[in-house]
Amino acid sequence: MSQPFRIGIAGLGTVGTGVIKVIQKNGDLLALRAGRPIEIVCVTAQSKSKKRGVDIGGYRWIDDIPAMADVDGLDAIVEVIGGSDGPAKALIEKALKKGIHVVTANKALLAHHGQQLSQMAEDSGAGLAYEAAVAGCIPIIKAVRESFTANRISAVYGILNGTCNYILTTMRETGCAFGDVLSEAQAKGYAEADPSFDIEGIDAGHKLSLLAANAFGTVPNFGAVEMTGIKDIQPIDIAFAGELGFKIKLLGIAKFDGKQLVQTVEPCLVPGQSPLGSIEDVYNAVFVEGDFFETPLLTGRGAGEGPTASAVVADIIDLARGHKIPAFGIPAARLKVPEYIDSSNIVARYYLRLSVLDEPGVIADLSAILRDLNISIESMIQRGRDPGQPVPVVLMTHKARFADIQEACARIDKLRTSIEPPRAIRVEQDL
Numbered sequence: 001m002s003q004p005f006r007i008g009i010a011g012l013g014t015v016g017t018g019v020i021k022v023i024q025k026n027g028d029l030l031a032l033r034a035g036r037p038i039e040i041v042c043v044t045a046q047s048k049s050k051k052r053g054v055d056i057g058g059y060r061w062i063d064d065i066p067a068m069a070d071v072d073g074l075d076a077i078v079e080v081i082g083g084s085d086g087p088a089k090a091l092i093e094k095a096l097k098k099g100i101h102v103v104t105a106n107k108a109l110l111a112h113h114g115q116q117l118s119q120m121a122e123d124s125g126a127g128l129a130y131e132a133a134v135a136g137c138i139p140i141i142k143a144v145r146e147s148f149t150a151n152r153i154s155a156v157y158g159i160l161n162g163t164c165n166y167i168l169t170t171m172r173e174t175g176c177a178f179g180d181v182l183s184e185a186q187a188k189g190y191a192e193a194d195p196s197f198d199i200e201g202i203d204a205g206h207k208l209s210l211l212a213a214n215a216f217g218t219v220p221n222f223g224a225v226e227m228t229g230i231k232d233i234q235p236i237d238i239a240f241a242g243e244l245g246f247k248i249k250l251l252g253i254a255k256f257d258g259k260q261l262v263q264t265v266e267p268c269l270v271p272g273q274s275p276l277g278s279i280e281d282v283y284n285a286v287f288v289e290g291d292f293f294e295t296p297l298l299t300g301r302g303a304g305e306g307p308t309a310s311a312v313v314a315d316i317i318d319l320a321r322g323h324k325i326p327a328f329g330i331p332a333a334r335l336k337v338p339e340y341i342d343s344s345n346i347v348a349r350y351y352l353r354l355s356v357l358d359e360p361g362v363i364a365d366l367s368a369i370l371r372d373l374n375i376s377i378e379s380m381i382q383r384g385r386d387p388g389q390p391v392p393v394v395l396m397t398h399k400a401r402f403a404d405i406q407e408a409c410a411r412i413d414k415l416r417t418s419i420e421p422p423r424a425i426r427v428e429q430d431l
């Protein structure tokens with residue numbers, strides 16, 4: 001048998017312990033596939049004493065996380081600590097400088113420092129692999145970087161956060177409010193104790209910036225992703241969307257025309273019967289549009305011990321086989337800086353929900369505002385009759401510029417008869 005592929009694992013949370021379980025259980029199979037045994041040499045984490053449900057007694061414990069890169073003879077370090085800076089970054093930089101391969105699930109780190117880390121890896125000849133950073137067990141990084149390479153890719157989009165998809169699915173099924181469903185998701189262990197990265201769209205934004213970089217050959221730029229989370233989505237919006245044949249999904253969407261790039265994460269209405277509309281619970285799904293293929297939809301579990309560990313171990317096997325390519329598919333120095341376009345330029349249909357007093361002339365005032373901004377109404381729902389009291393009015397527009405929709409909302413909000421700020425949600429009907 002060939003020399004073992006010797007690894008250190010930094011981070012022993014859900015993913016790190018999952019990786020150990022996979023290697024302990026499937027070691028023979030992994031050795032066959034990698035052409036050499038995968039040997040865990042050392043481990044490190046914030047706390048040595050914590051109970052973890054795996055036996056780490058046979059591995060050397062490293063107290064100081066970045067010092068793992070000083071262990072003699074390591075082929076690769078698996079970093080599953082997380083965080084865009086701090087010990088994870090210190091360890092990875094040290095390892096890459098020494099030519100030690102790195103496998104990581106750390107989307108935040110790569111979304112912020114991807115080009116620089118890719119350059120470090122190229123300079124020393126190390127591999128930098130991160131399939132587990134995006135959409136758990138879905139091999140989407142490999143697909144975009146290695147399988148769709150014949151194509152100029154014009155769009156990559158999808159459901160990139162399992163926690164948000166679970167919350168939106170459950171809100172629709174139960175009619176419960178966002179806060180209640182979030183608490184339940186936390187109790188089930190789907191949402192973190194601090195859920196802000198998930199529910200504010202930041203986690204999806206990290207993933208989208210990595211997908212865009214691989215798809216378009218552009219610099220990963222998390223700072224250029226516009227993000228709107230799901231905490232303002234109300235059961236009434238989900239119910240109206242359903243009545244109109246739509247579901248609300250948090251979508252990450254990146255579109256590139258060869259020059260201009262737009263990257264957004266925001267709740268959108270998608271047709272309930274569409275491929276994306278049928279992705280529920282904690283599942284993720286990603287679409288890619290190229291010039292020579294249809295739009296394959298890849299779907300699977302985007303989080304959790306098994307799916308994420310599975311992606312990490314697949315990267316370890318690739319590196320043990322000697323398979324390594326630039327982190328974003330092309331040399332780091334050749335990654336383009338595109339012209340970034342903000343969402344005010346997006347042209348789409350919009351769902352508008354207003355809360356207005358039920359009295360004569362209200363609809364005429366709304367229509368005048370929309371007419372003045374050249375926004376055409378496709379359909380309108382007004383339910384109930386409660387003179388002098390607020391009633392919801394839902395408008396579906398024809399295609400309009402988001403900047404005009406925002407201006408319309410601002411003008412409507414100033415009407416005496418408008419009781420709550422209007423709510424605008426983009427309709428993505430062709431996905």
Ligand code: HSE
Binds near residue numbers: 161304
């Ligand atoms: N918290 C993420 C999700 C998984 O809910 O999809 C890790 O990125």
